[in-house]
Amino acid sequence: MPLNFLTADHAPVVPAHDADRPLPHEERARWRRPYRLGPWRVAGAAVVLLLTSYVLISAVILAMAGQLTGAAVFAAVAALMTAAALRALRMGVWVSGAGLRQVGPLYTVTLPWAEVAAVRTAQQPVKWLGLPRTVQGQALVVERARGGSALRTQLTTHNADFLNRPEAFDRAADVIEGWSAEARGAQGEQGAR
Incomplete structure (x- = not known):
């Protein structure tokens, strides 16, 4: 079973005559993460899944010992841990092609490109690995067209995907900014017609 959400989709090799297109891609309707998962995120999920296996073993042991209530509680905890890791x-x-989606731990925000006013990088204090400690770094800021408020900062140089990988952050930010610019350009062409 392929786990498509673990890897970034990469654009196919583009012939030289199509190189002027900013974002060569085939399936615009498909949601894709334009960067690879970072080692910190994968390692954290792996540790949670490892601990989940111990909780499941505990559930089996309790079930064999006749403690069905305890086994059910441990199985439910294991299911929650698995859901959290995923x-x-x-x-x-x-x-x-439809828009931009931010997926957080307990929320998902989807904005059509028409509601995205700007996508830019900014130098600002950012959370280190999502913890309360803040450090100076870069963040990808997505501003809404209505109200001008920005979405929660999801991509930073110090999050689990880009810690100690500033060049990967720059590439991801450039790709997301490119999607935004291309979508706004397409909307401008449609509005001119």
Whole structure:
């Protein structure tokens, strides 16, 4: 079973005559994460899944000992841990021809490109690995067209995907900004018609 959400989709090799297109891609309707998961995010999910296996073993032992209530509680805890690990792997920014989607631990925000006013990088204090400690770094800021408020900061140089990988952050930010610019350009062409 392929786990498509673990890897970034990469654009196919483009012939030289099509190189002037900013974002060569085939399936614009498909939601894709334009960057690879970082090692910190994958390692955190792996540790949670490892601990989940111990909780499941405890549930089996309790069930064999006749403690069905305890076994059910441990099985429910294991299910919650598995769901949390999978959600952690889904977290991030996703793009498609329809818009931009931010997936967080307990929320998902989807904005059509018409509602995205700007996508830019900014130098600002950012959370280190999502913890309360803040450090100076770069963040991808997505501003809404209505109200001008920005979405929660999801991509930073110090989150689980880009810690100690500033060049990967720059590439991801450039790709997301490119999707936004292309979508706004397409909307401008439609409005001119």
